[in-house]
Amino acid sequence: MNCIAVDDELFALKDLTEAITSAAPDVSIRQFLTPMQAVEYSVQNTVDVAFLDIEMDRLNGLELAKRLKDISPKTNIVFVTGYSEYALDAFSIFASGYILKPVSPEAIASVMDNLRNPVPVRDDPRVRVQTFGNFEVFAGDRTVHFSRSKSKELFAxxxxxxxxxxxxxxxxxxxxxNQPYSISIQKQVQTCLSSMLKDFKDAGIQNIIHRSYNCTSVDISMINCDYYRFIGGDPQAVNEYTGEYMSNYSWADFIIGYLDSKVL
Incomplete structure (x- = not known):
């Protein structure tokens, strides 16, 4: 399920996002401080549920809801506000919910269970990456096979x-x-890169890697990773952490202290 949260107050937006992730840890959520950012995103992406503050500058939540409905009539609108007097206006737009601040996970869960437009279950198109414990990569329900162990470490x-x-x-x-950056080592790095890209092509996930001149990175929007969700405060990911991070690789050991400090 793809959700957006829109509030022009940073701390209110943070509280709203935390309540959503607590109530529905499996949803994907994008945060926006301005209504127009949300409109631009919605033009390019399917939005299942939009959580909107009402009193915002330039474009208020009611007007934003109408624009989102024009883009996608099936988008569920949930108003989140400190004022009860907008309730009639909200439901004239056929909103799925009206939540008064401060927002609670229980209120979010109740709304999500009673959406006006039920959201169809979709397969997550992202590549699932496990970093807690041993490092593993999954495309759908299949484990991604790496033909070279160094290629797997490279992706890690x-x-x-x-x-x-x-x-x-x-x-x-x-x-x-501890080995000098010789011509031989440079060739081995290129071999690992090529092998990794071939493995991803075979698995149908080659689009998760960005390459430019002498620079390689991962497209994090294509990745569903426990470590990323942990950093984002996802309670489920925090519970999944048991003191091990990429146990296969010694260079990853230094991050364990940081992860441990977040669960104490």
Whole structure:
């Protein structure tokens, strides 16, 4: 399920997002501080549920709801506000819910269980990546096979970097630590990259990698990763963490202290 949350107050938006993820940890949610950002996103993406503040500058929540409905009539609108006097206006737009602030996960869950336009169950198109414990990659219900162990470690490092581009020299320092960046090592890095890309092509997931001159990164929008969800505060991901992160690789050990501090 794809949701958006729109509020022009940063802390209110944070509270709303936390309540949504607590009530429905499996949903995908995008946050917007301005209504027009939400409109632009909705033109390009299917929005199943839109959680909207009402009193916002330039374009209020009621007007935003009408625009979102014009883009996609099946979008469920849920108004989240500190004022009860807008209720009649809200339901004239056929809203799925009206929640008064402060928002609670229980109120979110009640609305999600009674949407005006039920959301069809869709397969998650993203590649699932497991970093807690041993590092594993899944495309649908299949484990992605890596023909070289170093190619798998390379992808693990790209996941760890969370979309930041990595040069061949940086990759070499991780895969072949303590070895000088020689012509031979450069060739081995290119071999690992080529092997990884071939494995992804065979699995039908080649679009998860971005490459430019001497720079490689992962497209995090195509990834469903426990580590990313943990950082985002997803309670389910926090519960899944048991003190191990990419146990296959020694270079990942230093992040465990950070992860441990978040669950204490």
């Amino acid at each position: 490092y790209l996941i760890h970097k969370r979309g930041t581009g990595c040069t061949s020299k940086e990759i070499a320092s991780v895969l072949f630590e």
